[in-house]
Amino acid sequence: MAELSGNDAFIDTDKLIFGIGQVQQITGVSGRQLRYWEEQGYIQSLNQKKGAAREYSLHTLFFIFHVTRFLDDGFTLQSAVDKAKQFDRQLPVLRQFLREQLHGVDFQDDRSILDFGYVDSSHTQRIYGIVKNGETSFEIKNVE
DNA sequence: TTTCTGACA
DNA sequence: TGTCAGAA
Incomplete structure:
Protein backbone atom coordinates (compact mmCIF):
# COMPACT_ATOMS: atom_id res chain seq x y z
CA MET A 1 0.00 0.00 0.00
CA ALA A 2 1.39 3.31 -1.07
CA GLU A 3 1.79 5.81 1.68
CA LEU A 4 0.36 9.25 1.26
CA SER A 5 2.47 11.98 2.69
CA GLY A 6 1.43 15.48 3.62
CA ASN A 7 -2.31 15.36 3.27
CA ASP A 8 -5.07 12.86 2.68
CA ALA A 9 -5.32 13.62 -1.02
CA PHE A 10 -6.00 10.70 -3.33
CA ILE A 11 -3.01 11.65 -5.41
CA ASP A 12 0.35 11.98 -3.74
CA THR A 13 1.23 15.39 -5.08
CA ASP A 14 4.78 15.02 -3.80
CA LYS A 15 5.34 12.58 -6.64
CA LEU A 16 4.25 15.01 -9.31
CA ILE A 17 7.51 16.49 -10.49
CA PHE A 18 8.29 18.58 -13.54
CA GLY A 19 11.40 19.19 -15.58
CA ILE A 20 12.50 22.69 -16.38
CA GLY A 21 11.20 22.32 -19.93
CA GLN A 22 7.73 21.46 -18.67
CA VAL A 23 7.76 24.35 -16.26
CA GLN A 24 8.67 26.64 -19.14
CA GLN A 25 5.75 25.40 -21.22
CA ILE A 26 3.25 25.59 -18.40
CA THR A 27 4.24 28.88 -16.80
CA GLY A 28 5.86 30.70 -19.69
CA VAL A 29 8.89 31.46 -17.55
CA SER A 30 12.14 30.88 -19.42
CA GLY A 31 14.74 28.44 -18.24
CA ARG A 32 17.13 31.34 -17.92
CA GLN A 33 14.76 33.04 -15.49
CA LEU A 34 14.08 29.86 -13.53
CA ARG A 35 17.81 29.31 -13.01
CA TYR A 36 18.27 32.95 -12.06
CA TRP A 37 15.35 32.91 -9.63
CA GLU A 38 16.77 29.82 -8.01
CA GLU A 39 20.21 31.39 -7.85
CA GLN A 40 18.66 34.37 -6.07
CA GLY A 41 16.86 32.08 -3.65
CA TYR A 42 13.37 32.98 -4.83
CA ILE A 43 12.47 29.44 -5.82
CA GLN A 44 13.82 26.00 -5.09
CA SER A 45 14.31 22.94 -7.24
CA LEU A 46 14.34 19.40 -5.92
CA ASN A 47 17.75 17.93 -6.72
CA GLN A 48 20.32 20.53 -5.83
CA LYS A 49 23.05 18.32 -7.30
CA LYS A 50 25.39 20.33 -9.46
CA GLY A 51 25.02 19.66 -13.15
CA ALA A 52 21.93 17.47 -12.79
CA ALA A 53 18.71 18.42 -14.54
CA ARG A 54 16.46 20.45 -12.30
CA GLU A 55 13.16 19.06 -11.08
CA TYR A 56 10.32 21.05 -9.60
CA SER A 57 7.54 19.97 -7.28
CA LEU A 58 3.92 20.70 -8.06
CA HIS A 59 3.98 23.15 -5.19
CA THR A 60 6.88 25.02 -6.74
CA LEU A 61 5.13 24.97 -10.11
CA PHE A 62 2.14 26.67 -8.48
CA PHE A 63 4.42 29.08 -6.73
CA ILE A 64 6.14 30.03 -9.99
CA PHE A 65 2.76 30.51 -11.63
CA HIS A 66 1.67 32.86 -8.87
CA VAL A 67 4.89 34.83 -9.13
CA THR A 68 4.25 35.41 -12.84
CA ARG A 69 0.75 36.63 -12.05
CA PHE A 70 2.08 39.26 -9.65
CA LEU A 71 4.86 40.09 -12.08
CA ASP A 72 2.21 40.75 -14.73
CA ASP A 73 0.46 42.99 -12.25
CA GLY A 74 3.53 45.17 -12.19
CA PHE A 75 5.26 44.04 -9.02
CA THR A 76 9.00 43.65 -8.85
CA LEU A 77 10.35 40.11 -8.72
CA GLN A 78 11.11 40.52 -5.03
CA SER A 79 7.62 41.68 -4.10
CA ALA A 80 5.99 39.21 -6.48
CA VAL A 81 7.75 36.44 -4.61
CA ASP A 82 6.67 37.89 -1.29
CA LYS A 83 3.09 38.08 -2.54
CA ALA A 84 3.24 34.49 -3.73
CA LYS A 85 4.55 33.40 -0.34
CA GLN A 86 1.71 35.17 1.41
CA PHE A 87 -0.75 33.49 -0.92
CA ASP A 88 0.87 30.15 -0.18
CA ARG A 89 0.38 30.62 3.53
CA GLN A 90 -3.34 31.05 3.03
CA LEU A 91 -3.87 27.77 1.22
CA PRO A 92 -3.60 25.38 4.19
CA VAL A 93 -5.97 27.54 6.21
CA LEU A 94 -8.48 27.77 3.39
CA ARG A 95 -8.32 24.03 2.85
CA GLN A 96 -8.84 23.25 6.50
CA PHE A 97 -11.74 25.64 6.80
CA LEU A 98 -13.55 24.30 3.77
CA ARG A 99 -12.89 20.69 4.69
CA GLU A 100 -14.31 21.18 8.16
CA GLN A 101 -17.05 23.74 7.57
C1' DT B 1 17.37 16.30 -27.80
C1' DT B 2 17.34 18.61 -23.57
C1' DT B 3 19.57 20.76 -19.86
C1' DC B 4 23.69 22.67 -17.39
C1' DT B 5 27.12 26.36 -16.44
C1' DG B 6 29.42 30.40 -17.66
C1' DA B 7 29.88 34.52 -20.34
C1' DC B 8 28.71 38.41 -23.30
C1' DA B 9 25.58 42.01 -25.42
C1' DT C 1 17.08 38.57 -19.82
C1' DG C 2 18.16 36.47 -24.29
C1' DT C 3 21.41 33.84 -26.48
C1' DC C 4 25.56 31.23 -27.59
C1' DA C 5 29.26 27.79 -26.67
C1' DG C 6 30.87 23.41 -25.12
C1' DA C 7 29.98 19.54 -22.18
C1' DA C 8 26.74 15.89 -19.99
Missing part, protein backbone atom coordinates in the same frame (compact mmCIF):
# COMPACT_ATOMS: atom_id res chain seq x y z
CA LEU A 102 -18.37 23.06 4.10
CA HIS A 103 -20.99 20.38 4.67
CA GLY A 104 -22.27 20.10 1.15
CA VAL A 105 -23.16 21.80 -2.11
CA ASP A 106 -26.65 21.92 -3.60
CA PHE A 107 -27.37 22.79 -7.21
CA GLN A 108 -30.66 24.48 -7.90
CA ASP A 109 -32.13 25.87 -11.10
CA ASP A 110 -30.34 29.19 -11.13
CA ARG A 111 -27.97 28.99 -8.20
CA SER A 112 -25.58 26.84 -6.19
CA ILE A 113 -25.83 26.65 -2.42
CA LEU A 114 -22.92 25.91 -0.12
CA ASP A 115 -23.98 24.54 3.23
CA PHE A 116 -21.77 25.89 6.01
CA GLY A 117 -23.80 24.31 8.79
CA TYR A 118 -25.07 25.87 11.98
CA VAL A 119 -24.10 29.39 12.88
CA ASP A 120 -23.54 28.48 16.54
CA SER A 121 -24.11 25.83 19.16
CA SER A 122 -27.76 26.80 19.65
CA HIS A 123 -28.42 25.17 16.30
CA THR A 124 -31.22 27.56 15.44
CA GLN A 125 -29.74 29.11 12.34
CA ARG A 126 -27.88 27.74 9.39
CA ILE A 127 -25.61 29.71 7.10
CA TYR A 128 -25.31 29.22 3.38
CA GLY A 129 -23.02 30.58 0.72
CA ILE A 130 -24.81 31.45 -2.49
CA VAL A 131 -23.41 31.51 -6.00
CA LYS A 132 -25.82 33.03 -8.47
CA ASN A 133 -25.20 34.66 -11.83
CA GLY A 134 -21.51 34.84 -11.16
CA GLU A 135 -22.02 36.60 -7.85
CA THR A 136 -21.59 35.32 -4.34
CA SER A 137 -23.33 36.09 -1.06
CA PHE A 138 -24.33 34.64 2.30
CA GLU A 139 -27.75 33.68 3.58
CA ILE A 140 -28.76 32.78 7.10
CA LYS A 141 -31.93 30.76 7.62
CA ASN A 142 -33.80 29.78 10.77
CA VAL A 143 -34.18 26.06 11.10
CA GLU A 144 -36.57 25.71 14.03
Whole structure:
Protein backbone atom coordinates (compact mmCIF):
# COMPACT_ATOMS: atom_id res chain seq x y z
CA MET A 1 0.00 0.00 0.00
CA ALA A 2 1.39 3.31 -1.07
CA GLU A 3 1.79 5.81 1.68
CA LEU A 4 0.36 9.25 1.26
CA SER A 5 2.47 11.98 2.69
CA GLY A 6 1.43 15.48 3.62
CA ASN A 7 -2.31 15.36 3.27
CA ASP A 8 -5.07 12.86 2.68
CA ALA A 9 -5.32 13.62 -1.02
CA PHE A 10 -6.00 10.70 -3.33
CA ILE A 11 -3.01 11.65 -5.41
CA ASP A 12 0.35 11.98 -3.74
CA THR A 13 1.23 15.39 -5.08
CA ASP A 14 4.78 15.02 -3.80
CA LYS A 15 5.34 12.58 -6.64
CA LEU A 16 4.25 15.01 -9.31
CA ILE A 17 7.51 16.49 -10.49
CA PHE A 18 8.29 18.58 -13.54
CA GLY A 19 11.40 19.19 -15.58
CA ILE A 20 12.50 22.69 -16.38
CA GLY A 21 11.20 22.32 -19.93
CA GLN A 22 7.73 21.46 -18.67
CA VAL A 23 7.76 24.35 -16.26
CA GLN A 24 8.67 26.64 -19.14
CA GLN A 25 5.75 25.40 -21.22
CA ILE A 26 3.25 25.59 -18.40
CA THR A 27 4.24 28.88 -16.80
CA GLY A 28 5.86 30.70 -19.69
CA VAL A 29 8.89 31.46 -17.55
CA SER A 30 12.14 30.88 -19.42
CA GLY A 31 14.74 28.44 -18.24
CA ARG A 32 17.13 31.34 -17.92
CA GLN A 33 14.76 33.04 -15.49
CA LEU A 34 14.08 29.86 -13.53
CA ARG A 35 17.81 29.31 -13.01
CA TYR A 36 18.27 32.95 -12.06
CA TRP A 37 15.35 32.91 -9.63
CA GLU A 38 16.77 29.82 -8.01
CA GLU A 39 20.21 31.39 -7.85
CA GLN A 40 18.66 34.37 -6.07
CA GLY A 41 16.86 32.08 -3.65
CA TYR A 42 13.37 32.98 -4.83
CA ILE A 43 12.47 29.44 -5.82
CA GLN A 44 13.82 26.00 -5.09
CA SER A 45 14.31 22.94 -7.24
CA LEU A 46 14.34 19.40 -5.92
CA ASN A 47 17.75 17.93 -6.72
CA GLN A 48 20.32 20.53 -5.83
CA LYS A 49 23.05 18.32 -7.30
CA LYS A 50 25.39 20.33 -9.46
CA GLY A 51 25.02 19.66 -13.15
CA ALA A 52 21.93 17.47 -12.79
CA ALA A 53 18.71 18.42 -14.54
CA ARG A 54 16.46 20.45 -12.30
CA GLU A 55 13.16 19.06 -11.08
CA TYR A 56 10.32 21.05 -9.60
CA SER A 57 7.54 19.97 -7.28
CA LEU A 58 3.92 20.70 -8.06
CA HIS A 59 3.98 23.15 -5.19
CA THR A 60 6.88 25.02 -6.74
CA LEU A 61 5.13 24.97 -10.11
CA PHE A 62 2.14 26.67 -8.48
CA PHE A 63 4.42 29.08 -6.73
CA ILE A 64 6.14 30.03 -9.99
CA PHE A 65 2.76 30.51 -11.63
CA HIS A 66 1.67 32.86 -8.87
CA VAL A 67 4.89 34.83 -9.13
CA THR A 68 4.25 35.41 -12.84
CA ARG A 69 0.75 36.63 -12.05
CA PHE A 70 2.08 39.26 -9.65
CA LEU A 71 4.86 40.09 -12.08
CA ASP A 72 2.21 40.75 -14.73
CA ASP A 73 0.46 42.99 -12.25
CA GLY A 74 3.53 45.17 -12.19
CA PHE A 75 5.26 44.04 -9.02
CA THR A 76 9.00 43.65 -8.85
CA LEU A 77 10.35 40.11 -8.72
CA GLN A 78 11.11 40.52 -5.03
CA SER A 79 7.62 41.68 -4.10
CA ALA A 80 5.99 39.21 -6.48
CA VAL A 81 7.75 36.44 -4.61
CA ASP A 82 6.67 37.89 -1.29
CA LYS A 83 3.09 38.08 -2.54
CA ALA A 84 3.24 34.49 -3.73
CA LYS A 85 4.55 33.40 -0.34
CA GLN A 86 1.71 35.17 1.41
CA PHE A 87 -0.75 33.49 -0.92
CA ASP A 88 0.87 30.15 -0.18
CA ARG A 89 0.38 30.62 3.53
CA GLN A 90 -3.34 31.05 3.03
CA LEU A 91 -3.87 27.77 1.22
CA PRO A 92 -3.60 25.38 4.19
CA VAL A 93 -5.97 27.54 6.21
CA LEU A 94 -8.48 27.77 3.39
CA ARG A 95 -8.32 24.03 2.85
CA GLN A 96 -8.84 23.25 6.50
CA PHE A 97 -11.74 25.64 6.80
CA LEU A 98 -13.55 24.30 3.77
CA ARG A 99 -12.89 20.69 4.69
CA GLU A 100 -14.31 21.18 8.16
CA GLN A 101 -17.05 23.74 7.57
CA LEU A 102 -18.37 23.06 4.10
CA HIS A 103 -20.99 20.38 4.67
CA GLY A 104 -22.27 20.10 1.15
CA VAL A 105 -23.16 21.80 -2.11
CA ASP A 106 -26.65 21.92 -3.60
CA PHE A 107 -27.37 22.79 -7.21
CA GLN A 108 -30.66 24.48 -7.90
CA ASP A 109 -32.13 25.87 -11.10
CA ASP A 110 -30.34 29.19 -11.13
CA ARG A 111 -27.97 28.99 -8.20
CA SER A 112 -25.58 26.84 -6.19
CA ILE A 113 -25.83 26.65 -2.42
CA LEU A 114 -22.92 25.91 -0.12
CA ASP A 115 -23.98 24.54 3.23
CA PHE A 116 -21.77 25.89 6.01
CA GLY A 117 -23.80 24.31 8.79
CA TYR A 118 -25.07 25.87 11.98
CA VAL A 119 -24.10 29.39 12.88
CA ASP A 120 -23.54 28.48 16.54
CA SER A 121 -24.11 25.83 19.16
CA SER A 122 -27.76 26.80 19.65
CA HIS A 123 -28.42 25.17 16.30
CA THR A 124 -31.22 27.56 15.44
CA GLN A 125 -29.74 29.11 12.34
CA ARG A 126 -27.88 27.74 9.39
CA ILE A 127 -25.61 29.71 7.10
CA TYR A 128 -25.31 29.22 3.38
CA GLY A 129 -23.02 30.58 0.72
CA ILE A 130 -24.81 31.45 -2.49
CA VAL A 131 -23.41 31.51 -6.00
CA LYS A 132 -25.82 33.03 -8.47
CA ASN A 133 -25.20 34.66 -11.83
CA GLY A 134 -21.51 34.84 -11.16
CA GLU A 135 -22.02 36.60 -7.85
CA THR A 136 -21.59 35.32 -4.34
CA SER A 137 -23.33 36.09 -1.06
CA PHE A 138 -24.33 34.64 2.30
CA GLU A 139 -27.75 33.68 3.58
CA ILE A 140 -28.76 32.78 7.10
CA LYS A 141 -31.93 30.76 7.62
CA ASN A 142 -33.80 29.78 10.77
CA VAL A 143 -34.18 26.06 11.10
CA GLU A 144 -36.57 25.71 14.03
C1' DT B 1 17.37 16.30 -27.80
C1' DT B 2 17.34 18.61 -23.57
C1' DT B 3 19.57 20.76 -19.86
C1' DC B 4 23.69 22.67 -17.39
C1' DT B 5 27.12 26.36 -16.44
C1' DG B 6 29.42 30.40 -17.66
C1' DA B 7 29.88 34.52 -20.34
C1' DC B 8 28.71 38.41 -23.30
C1' DA B 9 25.58 42.01 -25.42
C1' DT C 1 17.08 38.57 -19.82
C1' DG C 2 18.16 36.47 -24.29
C1' DT C 3 21.41 33.84 -26.48
C1' DC C 4 25.56 31.23 -27.59
C1' DA C 5 29.26 27.79 -26.67
C1' DG C 6 30.87 23.41 -25.12
C1' DA C 7 29.98 19.54 -22.18
C1' DA C 8 26.74 15.89 -19.99
